[in-house]
Amino acid sequence: MIRLAGLSIDLPGFRLAPLDLEVEEGEFFMLVGPSGAGKTLLLEAIAGLQPISGGTIALDGRDVTVLPPERRRVALVYQDYALFPHLTVAQNIAYGLRFCGGGDRAHIDGLVDLLRLGHLLDRRPLTLSGGERQRTALARALAVRPDLLLLDEPLAALDPLFREEIQSHLRELHGQGLTLLMVTHDFGEVLSLGQRVAVLDEGVLQQVGPVEEVFRRPVNGRVASFVGMKNLFRAVVSAGEGRLDDGKRLILSPDVPDGRALFGIRPEDVELCREPSGEASFPCRVEALVPRGAVFDIVLRFGTLRLVAQMAPSRLLDLALRRDECVWARFRPASICRFPDGEVGCP
Numbered sequence: 001m002i003r004l005a006g007l008s009i010d011l012p013g014f015r016l017a018p019l020d021l022e023v024e025e026g027e028f029f030m031l032v033g034p035s036g037a038g039k040t041l042l043l044e045a046i047a048g049l050q051p052i053s054g055g056t057i058a059l060d061g062r063d064v065t066v067l068p069p070e071r072r073r074v075a076l077v078y079q080d081y082a083l084f085p086h087l088t089v090a091q092n093i094a095y096g097l098r099f100c101g102g103g104d105r106a107h108i109d110g111l112v113d114l115l116r117l118g119h120l121l122d123r124r125p126l127t128l129s130g131g132e133r134q135r136t137a138l139a140r141a142l143a144v145r146p147d148l149l150l151l152d153e154p155l156a157a158l159d160p161l162f163r164e165e166i167q168s169h170l171r172e173l174h175g176q177g178l179t180l181l182m183v184t185h186d187f188g189e190v191l192s193l194g195q196r197v198a199v200l201d202e203g204v205l206q207q208v209g210p211v212e213e214v215f216r217r218p219v220n221g222r223v224a225s226f227v228g229m230k231n232l233f234r235a236v237v238s239a240g241e242g243r244l245d246d247g248k249r250l251i252l253s254p255d256v257p258d259g260r261a262l263f264g265i266r267p268e269d270v271e272l273c274r275e276p277s278g279e280a281s282f283p284c285r286v287e288a289l290v291p292r293g294a295v296f297d298i299v300l301r302f303g304t305l306r307l308v309a310q311m312a313p314s315r316l317l318d319l320a321l322r323r324d325e326c327v328w329a330r331f332r333p334a335s336i337c338r339f340p341d342g343e344v345g346c347p
């Protein structure tokens with residue numbers, strides 16, 4: 001569906017390095033990365049709104065590299081809706097159709113039903129809630145029957161209730177066969193909506209793969225920390241045992257190759273017990289208990305190593321953990337990721 005080959009963008013203060021990327025027809029594809037990574041520029045390049053410096057863009061087998069936006073059959077929805085304030089919901093939805101020789105009534109009525117906008121058609125954007133504005137923006141984007149829907153953080157400005165509502169609309173559109181490429185900062189959104197994900201960092205594509213794989217097996221420390229692998233530390237390993245820089249020892253796993261490396265472990269993969277459990281467990285001091293929505297982060301100290309474990313409140317109550325107490329931690333061997341040492345931007 002989307003085939004980017006050697007696509008690059010050179011701007012005075014930013015460079016999107018040449019990248020290759022393919023998105024399949026009917027796929028729900030996610031694009032993530034820190035602020036300023038180049039995500040919006042990439043979407044705008046695909047939509048034809050951002051000039052590129054090199055490479056080609058093919059959509060559905062057609063080379064669209066030099067086509068104007070209105071001939072690409074692509075729609076782009078932004079976080080801030082970009083609705084026209086002086087037009088009603090109905091006029092906003094119909095707006096794009098003027099460039100496409102008018103629309104088909106049944107299609108527009110279908111969208112109005114799908115996105116539950118019927119009772120809002122005569123209202124102006126300023127009188128709508130965030131969720132209603134985003135539903136209007138989606139209807140306007142879909143009115144022109146795009147082959148591809150690009151979404152630039154469409155849920156970021158919405159409160160959780162509206163976010164869930166728009167997520168379910170997006171799932172429904174995907175179920176109808178639409179191809180979606182969505183930018184988000186939120187890895188929870190990636191897990192709940194996406195099939196594959198690309199991680200972009202400082203203009204460089206770091207990893208592309210199934211959501212589960214990028215989440216569980218990030219290719220380097222930068223991707224690891226971006227996907228929530230909060231525990232990153234260096235150790236020299238010998239026979240499955242790691243020696244930290246302060247000399248403390250940690251039993252990792254017999255499968256871990258010898259040598260110095262950067263290690264990553266997700267906070268939910270740090271197991272805590274009141275008593276030592278097997279020889280792989282090590283004693284930590286509880287530094288803080290931080291509520292994070294439905295879970296708690298337990299900040300732990302083991303020598304100079306700071307670790308974060310994550311658990312549900314019920315487990316925290318079972319353990320009756322308090323600040324400054326001692327607790328025994330261990331890592332699930334299968335959850336240990338090993339990255340090359342010496343990466344820039346990692347601890």
Ligand SMILES: Nc1ncnc2c1ncn2[C@@H]1O[C@H](COP(=O)(O)OP(=O)(O)OP(=O)(O)O)[C@@H](O)[C@H]1O
Pocket residue numbers: 011012013014033034035036037038039040041042
């Ligand atoms: N027209 C432009 N001219 C020069 N630099 C630009 C232009 N547009 C964007 N940039 C710069 O390019 C970089 C990437 O911008 P982009 O908006 O794609 O980031 P992003 O990954 O979408 O970030 P965020 O998540 O914060 O929206 C930024 O440093 C931005 O300042």
